[in-house]
Amino acid sequence: MDFDDRARLDTSQVRDVRGRRGGGGGGMPRIALGGGGLGIVGLLLVLFLGGGLDGLGVTGDTPADPGSLEDCQTGADADQQEDCRVVAVVNSVQDYWTQSFTDSGRSYREATTTLFTGQVNTACGAATSAVGPFYCPPDEGVYLDLGFFDELSSRFGASGDFAQAYVIGHEYGHHVQNLLGTTDQVGNDTGADSGAVRLELQADCYAGAWAAYAADTDSSIFAALTPADIAEGLNAAAAIGDDRIQEQAGARVNPDTWTHGSSEQRERWFQTGYDSGDPGSCDTFSGDI
Secondary structure (H helix, E strand, C coil), X not given: CEECCCXXXXXXXXXXXXXXXXXXXXXXXXXXXXXXCCCCCHHHHHHHHCCCCCCCXXXXXXXXXXXXXXXXXXXXXXXXXXXXXXXXXHHHHHHHHHHHHHHCCCCCCCCEEEECCCEEEECCEEEEHHHCCEEECCCCEEEECCHHHHHHHHCCCCCCHHHHHHHHHHHHHHXXXXXXXXXXXXXXXXXXXXXXXXXXXXXXXXXXXXXXXHHCCCCCCEEECCHHHHHHHHHHHHHCCHHHHHHHCCCCCCHHHCCCCCHHHHHHHHHHHHHHCCHHHCCCCCCCC
């Protein structure tokens, strides 16, 4: 994965509160379960690696350090620094969805990604890093502790820059679902054929559709996106399937508890989005999944 060295980065789309206490009490993360705001593996990590989740209506805010991303100016910086790479991926994802919404006669509203360490306050409540990356519908924000990427590699065997990009693309898929009203139509049910699983698989498909856009280096800020990069995204999708996480945690594979879909499903729907390059192909709510 290589960015165009001359591409200019827009750091206004990323808020950096790393190193600051995000507020809220201690204990396990408490994220409101309404909508698609759990992130890729948040619920499963907590359920199978300890702790629990429930709803909490706490709101809060932590001011960003305006100079914390000052080194993130160009694509060359994104090639060298992880936080700058996040900025570049966020810029690319939002460029794609702005264009996609415009083409369909809609208006896209940008979401801010917040980088934090340890704990953060959101309109969905106070969350710790243990919940993993997540999207909070009420404040339309993506939240990410960069330490998760180390966990993604060491615990789940999903390494590589584009594995990280897939995570961001998935969370922005939830933002798109929120803007389109899809999130509001899904309850908090679980199971292999549940609305929750279908919502997550659609976010995977949306991430794949963005990846197809990113691979077109004539229209994106990428200088190169190779089949090996896409393979990293596919591997990440498969690595965090419900069945794989249950097996790794030493638990019995129980489809009745699934919230995100199997490894095969997650990989297949990401591939569907990538092959088509069209979010219209991401109808996970009709027929079998």
